[in-house]
Amino acid sequence: MSEISRLALLDTDLLHIIFDNFKRQDDMFISLLVHPVWTQILIRKLWKEPVWKSPSSYQKFLKTLRSSSPFFPYAEMVRHLNFVPLPYRPHPLFTRKDIRFIADRCKCLTKLRVGWMMDPFDSYTFCKFLVNSPNLASISCPDCTMEWLAKALGPAMSGHCKNLRHLEVKNWVHESGETCALLERVAGNCGGIISLYAHLLVTEEIALMLVKSFPNLKYFRCHSVTSSALLILIRGFQKLKGLHLTLDKDIQDQKNDTELVEIGKKFPLLDSFQLSIGNDKFPPFALTWIQNQHYLQHLELSLCDGLTDDSFISIVKHCSNLESIQLKWCSRLTVLSYKALAQYRNTRLRQLRVLRSGLNDIGLAKIARHCSRLSKLNIDQCPEVTRESLMMIAKNCRKLVKLTGGFSQQTLASLGCSLSSHGPGNLQVLKLRDPSYRGSEKNITSNRNFDHFDGKLLGQLACNYPQLRKLVIRCTINELLPDKLVQIIFSLRNLEELFITPFEPLDVEHIMKLELHPKLKEIMLLGGCSGDAERYIEQHRNGLKMFIKVIKHDYKMYTIK
The missing domain is CATH 3.80.10.10 (Ribonuclease Inhibitor)
Known part of the structure; x- marks a missing residue:
């Protein structure tokens, strides 16, 4: 390697750009020990937003934070914390003591998201993050009571979150009056908020408060809005770029459309607009609104x-x-x-x-x-x-790059056949399901015209789309024996997530082989595991190199006519 090339690969600005394009943590791990400069940059990126996909990974995170002589200032590297359960995954056993320890150590947070309000996330614990991390720019609160929310956001209302840019608040009973009072107090001490999600019915009074309190708002989402309130919002939020709302019944039932047409003329130029109506009348303001939305x-x-x-x-x-x-x-x-x-x-x-x-x-x-x-x-x-x-x-x-859909068994097979015949392509995510599939008890007929998905067709897909990262096939796959399934999975060298219904139950040896896949991290099996395999998965759950979940149904052996 020339000296110029070597110096280029040690340029920190260039390395940050390169590593920002790494999509997988494993790729970062492989590059971690190439050079000390690489190590310093990658460690910071890995610790910026820790993800705990298992209780053991969370415990390792805690152990590292508690180290008395760490190699790096890990606590200072943590920027985003996301305490939200992952689908199908066993969530870490958070304790109040552990969470408060994290709040005391990680004082450079810019983003905090909490998905539940029960123990250990009482309002006082939530408060500690806000007090200890003055650079917080994004706060997402869980569904909670008004009492919990008022205590949890106390630091924001008393001036501890001057850098706040995004706020998401929800409460179970949607107490609009109390929520508005809370938002007004937060806005008085966090004048830089540009993104707000408040689960409210926005009336005229609330709209006036929002416009006055959040003059720089660019993104706003609410539960629903009245016609008079909507007119106030669009007149007041002149910097608005994104809007997500449901029209209240008074807009849907309004007899005089003049005001609604006026609303459309006043709309700011948006980048994103999400609208729900739930009525058989489309609002008249849309006809005037669309004429100026050239940037949408x-x-x-x-x-x-x-x-x-x-x-x-x-x-x-x-x-x-x-x-x-x-x-x-x-x-x-x-x-x-x-x-x-x-x-x-x-x-x-x-x-x-x-x-x-x-x-x-x-x-x-x-x-x-x-x-x-x-x-x-x-x-x-x-x-x-x-x-x-x-x-x-x-x-x-x-x-x-991504194809998702729900179709009949025959349509799924034809689509798979067509994808195979026109490959290779750029597809990285393929998620297909048969909406009628419930673990069929009927005999399945297979023929050469691909009336049903089968092992041969899946193999052709794997051959033509080796770059697939996520594969979900939720339908019966005929003639797909366990050995063949494992072989196909290994031909997909970039596969990270798999959801499939095995034609015959996988045994322990098949699970052990799947563990050797270089990139596969998550497997969902709809049925399709022998009793021994299920026991092996359960007994070795903490030691497995990947997460495997068996979703049970009344498994039937499908026969081929």
């Missing part, structure tokens, strides 16, 4: 039964920078909307999610032809989407 990049519409083709076509026509669209329970949309989406957004569209919103083969085929740069696609509960349009997606959308 993300749009999510939920429970919009009143959203018609005319309204949606106007949205995709005028919002010229839309890159991400989510449609959930917009039942009145038809193929015309999706044709317009493909026509007006074409190669700009990057992400699309559709849930029970009128998508069919014709609309999806149009998207496949015109939206070639689509990187993320999620289709669920759209029964008129079949193999024909999905095969076009597999053929034309070669930049797809």
Whole structure:
């Protein structure tokens, strides 16, 4: 290696850029001992946001913090703490003493998120983090009582969190008056807040308080809002870039639409807008609102039964920078909307999610032809989407990185076949399920036309998409014997997470082989383990190199006709 190259690989600014692009902790561990300069940078990155995926990892974290002579100032490196349970994972056995010790040692926090208010996270313990970490920029409180919340945020109300930028507060009974008084006191001592999530029904009085207390707000999310309050918010929050809300019943039932049209004219230029309605009337303000939203990049519409083709076509026509669209329970949309989406957004569209919103083969085929740069696609509960349009997606959308969907067994098999025949591609996340699958008791028929997913098809997918990092196949996979399954998994050298239904039960030897996979960290098995294998997993849980979860159902041996 030349001297110039060597010096370049020791340049700290360049190394920070390189290591920021590492997606896996294992890659950091491999590079940890290359050079002392690398070690110092990587240690800081690894400790910046610790993740405890098992009780043992949490105990190791505590042990290192308690060390009397550590190699590095680990406590000063911790910036983000996230006390939220991980799905399916056994959460660490937090104690009040341990949590308060962490609060006393880690005084450089910039982000704190807590997912529950029960012991050991009493309000006093939460307070300690706020008092000891004056640089906190983001605080997310759990669902809690108003009494707990008022005590927990006491330091913020008394001036200990001057650098606060994001605040998320929720309480069980949604006491709007008391919550508003609390927010007003926090705002008086934390004038830099630009992002607020408050689970409130925002009335006119509350809106006036919010505009007065948070003049620099850029991102706001609430439970619901009245029409008069919405007008106050959009007039007052002139710097607003992101808005997430549900329209209150008074907007949905309003007879005079003049005020609502006025609301649309006053809207600030947004980057992101998420709207839920839950009514068969789409708000008139949307027709005037969309005409000025040239910078909108993300749009999510939920429970919009009143959203018609005319309204949606106007949205995709005028919002010229839309890159991400989510449609959930917009039942009145038809193929015309999706044709317009493909026509007006074409190669700009990057992400699309559709849930029970009128998508069919014709609309999806149009998207496949015109939206070639689509990187993320999620289709669920759209029964008129079949193999024909999905095969076009597999053929034309070669930049797809993530594909998620719920389809029939036959459609899943056809999609898998099409993905295999048009590989290799860029797919890194593949999550497919059969919505009707419940651990079938019927005999499964297999044939050469891929009417059902089978082991051969899964092997072809693995061969064409070796870069897959997450693979979820929640349906019956015929003719997939344990030895073949293990072989396929090892051919996916980058695989990190797997959720699958084995055709036959895996035994202890198969589990032991899976432990040798270089990158696999999490396996979810729907049934599919022998009694010995389940006992092995339970007995060696702390010693396993990966997390394995067996989800039981009344396991039946599927027979092939």
